[in-house]
Amino acid sequence: MTRKRPRLVRAVRIAKALLSTQYAYMLEYRAEIALWAISGVLPLIMLGVWQGSGAATRAGLNPQQLSHYFVAAFVVRQFSVVWLIHVFEEDTLTGKLSPYLLQPLQPLWRYFCAHLAEQATRIPFVGFLLIGLATINPDLLWRPSAGELLWGIAALWSAFILRFLLQTLAAMLCFWSERAAALDRLLLIPYLFLSGLVAPLDTFPASIKRIALATPFPAMVDFPARLLSGLPVDLGGGLLSLLIWCLILAPLCWWGWHQGVRRYGAMGA
Amino acid sequence: MIQVRDLSKTFRVAEKQPGLQGTLRHLLLRRHRDVEAVSGLNFSIEEGEMVGFLGPNGAGKTTTLKMLSGLIHPSAGELSVAGYQPERRQCGFLEQITLVMGNKQQLIWDLPPLDSIRVNAAVYGIDAIEAKRRVSELADMLELGEELHRPVRKLSLGQRMKAELLASLLHQPRVLFLDEPTLGLDVSAQARVRDFLAEYNRRFGATVLLTSHYMGDITALCERVLLIHQGQLFHDGDLEALTSKLAPFRQVRLELQRAYPMAAFEAYGTVESHQEHQVMLLINRNCLTETVAALLSNFPVVDLEVNDPPIEELMRSLFSAAATSALP
Numbered sequence: 001m002t003r004k005r006p007r008l009v010r011a012v013r014i015a016k017a018l019l020s021t022q023y024a025y026m027l028e029y030r031a032e033i034a035l036w037a038i039s040g041v042l043p044l045i046m047l048g049v050w051q052g053s054g055a056a057t058r059a060g061l062n063p064q065q066l067s068h069y070f071v072a073a074f075v076v077r078q079f080s081v082v083w084l085i086h087v088f089e090e091d092t093l094t095g096k097l098s099p100y101l102l103q104p105l106q107p108l109w110r111y112f113c114a115h116l117a118e119q120a121t122r123i124p125f126v127g128f129l130l131i132g133l134a135t136i137n138p139d140l141l142w143r144p145s146a147g148e149l150l151w152g153i154a155a156l157w158s159a160f161i162l163r164f165l166l167q168t169l170a171a172m173l174c175f176w177s178e179r180a181a182a183l184d185r186l187l188l189i190p191y192l193f194l195s196g197l198v199a200p201l202d203t204f205p206a207s208i209k210r211i212a213l214a215t216p217f218p219a220m221v222d223f224p225a226r227l228l229s230g231l232p233v234d235l236g237g238g239l240l241s242l243l244i245w246c247l248i249l250a251p252l253c254w255w256g257w258h259q260g261v262r263r264y265g266a267m268g269a
Numbered sequence: 270m271i272q273v274r275d276l277s278k279t280f281r282v283a284e285k286q287p288g289l290q291g292t293l294r295h296l297l298l299r300r301h302r303d304v305e306a307v308s309g310l311n312f313s314i315e316e317g318e319m320v321g322f323l324g325p326n327g328a329g330k331t332t333t334l335k336m337l338s339g340l341i342h343p344s345a346g347e348l349s350v351a352g353y354q355p356e357r358r359q360c361g362f363l364e365q366i367t368l369v370m371g372n373k374q375q376l377i378w379d380l381p382p383l384d385s386i387r388v389n390a391a392v393y394g395i396d397a398i399e400a401k402r403r404v405s406e407l408a409d410m411l412e413l414g415e416e417l418h419r420p421v422r423k424l425s426l427g428q429r430m431k432a433e434l435l436a437s438l439l440h441q442p443r444v445l446f447l448d449e450p451t452l453g454l455d456v457s458a459q460a461r462v463r464d465f466l467a468e469y470n471r472r473f474g475a476t477v478l479l480t481s482h483y484m485g486d487i488t489a490l491c492e493r494v495l496l497i498h499q500g501q502l503f504h505d506g507d508l509e510a511l512t513s514k515l516a517p518f519r520q521v522r523l524e525l526q527r528a529y530p531m532a533a534f535e536a537y538g539t540v541e542s543h544q545e546h547q548v549m550l551l552i553n554r555n556c557l558t559e560t561v562a563a564l565l566s567n568f569p570v571v572d573l574e575v576n577d578p579p580i581e582e583l584m585r586s587l588f589s590a591a592a593t594s595a596l597p
Contacts, residue, residue, distance in 0.1 A: 010394050017391035021377065021384045028379040098340055099375035102368055104360035105392045262342050265280070 018110060022117035030121060037125035040081065043073040044133070046198050059203040061231075067140050068229035069200050071133065072152075076224045077197060078126045079119050080160040084111050085171040085184045092174040097264070108168060108257070115164065144228055151235060152228035158242040159220045165249035166216065172253065175260030190215065196222030216245040270444060270476045271314040271337065276346035278307040278332050306332040308500040310346070316443075319470050319477040321491035321508075323584065329500045330480045331370075334446045337478070338368040351444055364393060367442040371452030374433055376421045382432035383417045386439060393440035400439065407435045411465050427458030434462070438469065445469075447479045451486055463489045484584070515583040518551040520576045521561065526569035537564060546571075 026033060047070035050056050056066045088111065091097040100107035134141045144152065170187060173180035192198055194217035201209055201222045212218050223238035225231075284302050285295040307329040314320050324330045335341045336348060339355035339362065348355055353362035376385045383404075390400035408417060411431040416424055424432065430450065438445075447466070451459040467490055470477055481487055487494060487508070494511055496504035504511045520541070528545040537560050538552035552560045557575070564570065 010391075014388075014391045017388045021380065021388050024380055024384060025377055095373060098335075098368075098370075098373065101340055101358065102338060102363060102366070103389070103392050104363040265341060 014105060014109075015113065018113035019117055019120075022110075022114045023120055026114075026117045026121040033118060033121050034125045036081070037078060037122050037129060040077050041074065041129075043070045043077060043197060046070055046073075050199070050203075056200070056203060059200070061200060061202060064139065065229070065231055066200070068142050069225055069231060071130075071140055072225040072228035073197055073221055075126065075130075075228065076156050076159060076221050078122060079156055080163050080220060080224075081118075082115060082160070082163045082167045084115070084164065084167045085174070085181050087111065087114075088171040089174045089179075089181045092264070093178060101261070101264070108253075112164065115160075119160075142230070144230060148227060148230050152224055155224035155227050155238065155242065158239070158246070159224050162216055162242055162245050162249070163220055165246060165253055168253045169249055169256055172256030172260045175263045191217055191220065194218065195220045196225060213241075216241075216249075219245060270316040270318075270351060271312075271478070272347070272349040273310055273312050273333075273337075274347040276307055276310040276333070276336065276348060277305065277344050278329070278336060278341070279344045280304045280306055305500055307336070307343075307497075310497070310500075310502055312495055312502060312505055314476055314478065316476055317470070317474045318493065319466075319479065319491050321487035321494040322478055322480040322497065323487065323494055324480075324497035324503075328497045330497055331448055333497070334368060334448050334478065334480065338366055338446050339363070340368070364440060365442055366444045366446065367437040367440075368446040369434060369437045369448065369450050371430065371449035374421070374429065376429070376432060376436055378421050381418045381420055382424075382436060385421075386417075386436050389436055389439050395440065403439055403441070404435065407438060410468055411435055412461060427454050427461070430454060430458070430462060431465075434465065441473060443473075443475055445475050445477045445479075447477065447481075449481055450479070451481060451483055459483065459485065466490055509577075512577050512583065513554060516577070517555075518553050519557055521550045521552050521557075521564070522572075522574040522576070523548045523550070523564065523568070523570055524572035526571055529568065533568075 047067055050066055050070070051063065057063075061069070088097075091100075097107060100110060130141065166187070167184060170183045171180060173183060194212040194215055196218055201212060201218055204212060219238060219241045223233065223241070226233040227235070227238070280303070281301050282304055283295070284300045285291055310329075310333060322330050322333070332341070336343050337350055337355055339350075339358045342356045351362065351365045353359055353365075355362060355366075376382050386404060387400075390397070395403065404417070408414065411434060413428070413431050413435060416428045416432065417435075421429060421432065434450070445466075450466070451462050454462065463486055466477065466479070469475060470490075477490070479486065479490060492507055494504065494506070494508055495502060496511060504514055518538070521538070525546050525548070529548075531540055531543045534540050534543070534548055534550060538550040541549040541551050543549075561573070561575065565573070
């Protein structure tokens with residue numbers, strides 16, 4: 001206990017220092033982050049597409065449920081964006097990773113805190129976009145219950161961690177390949193179609209839905225979006241799926257890191 | 270403090286011929302070549318020593334520093350720094366070392382250095398009061414003031430380097446690996462950094478291994494030098510011994526009362542230059558005293574000067590010979 005407490009205090013202090021510094025750094029790029037936030041409107045575009053067709057109604061979703069789902073998916077997407085592989089690829093190729101490796105802190109924590117700081121910077125822009133939506137059509141927004149909000153935020157944050165772990169695993173390829181970010185572009189295809197970002201999972205044919213549910217992607221968008229929008233959802237099953245995928249990916253990331261870092265050439269440094 | 274035994278590092282590099290044919294061949298039948306960056310290196314450094322690490326570009330200096338700091342894994346050999354195996358990168362090891370590279374920075378570009386320093390303090394577990402004291406102490410030594418509050422991108426190269434040093438030394442490492450810390454700095458900034466390093470070494474008893482292409486850095490700071498040449502250790506000792514090794518002769522300049530023919534001096538050594546009253550001879554170190562005595566007794570000498578050839582010149586000729594021999 002006497003050893004654990006100082007370690008915990010130190011971890012909290014590191015987290016505070018990293019988060020506040022990264023937040024200050026992200027604020028320097030606020031205009032860019034505002035543009036990223038605007039560029040994440042795919043679910044709102046998909047809402048427009050789906051509203052015009054009767055497919056959602058045939059899948060058991062009324063127009064209001066459909067619009068709430070896509071607005072929730074928009075929020076989930078905004079706060080689960082992961083760009084680790086792109087900076088990690090650059091840092092590995094140019095040797096910028098070297099100073100991080102020379103400090104007694106696992107470098108991935110820096111990237112993780114940078115993502116959290118970026119999310120905090122994004123909050124006002126997402127708020128403005130939602131206010132804009134409400135101005136255009138007040139029916140697009142709803143007031144979730146305390147439970148929906150609580151579980152929704154927990155699922156959203158877990159979805160972010162899952163996406164971060166998945167991309168961390170892909171990023172470990174940077175130690176072997178100079179263009180590992182290409183893998184992320186490949187992963188974007190199943191992420192877009194199987195996560196529920198372009199269509200609610202309920203609208204999928206049963207066989208496709210079964211395949212989708214066997215992957216980690218629905219837990220990244222469909223599950224938290226359903227929770228936030230108040231659609232019927234298997235809470236235990238969704239949380240369990242998030243947990244299982246995180247438990248699968250975390251050791252793989254650890255293994256990938258330890259194998260990969262041995263190959264690091266610290267080029268450019 | 271530092272022990273290096275039979276250290277080697279080999280990199281595997283892909284080879285590609287220029288042109289379309291070379292590109293297609295590279296695509297279908299990729300060829301690799303093993304490049305031995307460091308080969309069988311042996312040396313040890315005592316605690317508190319400041320050692321210069323010299324060698325031409327591509328000699329393996331930076332690769333060695335990267336292995337010593339644990340950034341890259343050796344292909345063969347044994348390493349020990351402060352009792353640790355660097356490649357294991359244990360926290361206890363990382364808390365005792367630092368690697369400063371003149372061409373790389375750890376400071377966050379868009380924020381003032383103090384923000385990065387605050388993160389470093391947290392990472393190394395230095396409490397806020399102690400961190401403030403150390404920043405103040407190091408800032409005094411480096412003559413840094415309000416620069417610490419300005420975004421890094423607004424600092425001059427010299428100010429940035431000093432801020433880098435401050436950030437890298439906040440945890441008071443016992444071992445400093447410095448790779449070209451004065452690269453690109455003007456003369457006064459170079460002198461400031463040199464003075465700081467000497468003072469840091471004196472005050473904290475740190476062990477320093479320094480590479481630099483500015484001989485001034487080495488002569489001002491290091492009594493001992495390691496010269497690495499084609500991945501192997503060529504010299505380990507003081508600078509004077511290196512000079513003797515690279516040039517087993519000394520320059521003797523004579524000013525005479527009257528002119529003598531060149532042939533009159535050929536028995537004493539190699540005549541480097543000859544102009545009526547002035548002669549420059551290269552004389553073997555082993556018989557310097559007797560030869561100078563003979564010259565003084567046999568010629569009407571007005572002035573006599575004995576010099577070592579400039580170390581820069583000796584190194585340059587050694588390195589250019591290395592570059593020529595490396596050509597295919």
